[in-house]
Each structure stands twice: as C-alpha cells, then as structure tokens.
Amino acid sequence: IYPNPFREQTTIDFGRVIIDGDLKVIDILGNVVDVYELKNQRELVIEKGTKSKGVYFVELKINNDKIFKKITLQ
Numbered sequence: 154i155y156p157n158p159f160r161e162q163t164t165i166d167f168g169r170v171i172i173d174g175d176l177k178v179i180d181i182l183g184n185v186v187d188v189y190e191l192k193n194q195r196e197l198v199i200e201k202g203t204k205s206k207g208v209y210f211v212e213l214k215i216n217n218d219k220i221f222k223k224i225t226l227q
Contacts, residue, residue: 158225166196174215181208
C-alpha cells in the first residue's frame with residue numbers, strides 16, 4: 154500500500170493478479186465506506202473521495218480468506 158498515509162489517493166499492489174475477489178474500505182466505527190469488485194487485477198487505486206481524515210481498514214477477500222490492512226487518510 155503506497156503511499157500510506159495518503160492525502161488524495163493510495164495504491165494497493167496485491168503482488169499477483171487477483172482473478173476474483175472483493176475489497177472493502179471500512180472506517181474506524183466499522184462502517185463500510187467503499188466496496189470494490191476485483192476481476193483480473195494486480196493493483197487498485199483508492200481515491201480520497203468524500204472520506205474524512207482518519208484511520209481506515211482495508212479488507213481483501215479472496216475465496217474464503219480475508220486479509221486486513223490499515224490505511225490512514227491525512
């Protein structure tokens with residue numbers, strides 16, 4: 154994930170092509186603020202959009218596996 158922390162956008166590099174998966178951006182209160190469907194992607198750019206400054210969690214779901222990472226919007 155780079156840059157992290159970020160201001161306008163951040164890029165998530167999966168390190169390999171994700172054939173079929175989902176990625177959610179979740180705020181500190183547990184609210185899902187963005188959902189992305191991943192199809193044959195190696196990376197994803199997340200834009201600031203209307204998100205407020207603060208800490209968010211990225212949940213990557215591939216098959217039955219989930220990976221969580223923290224991102225910070227400045």
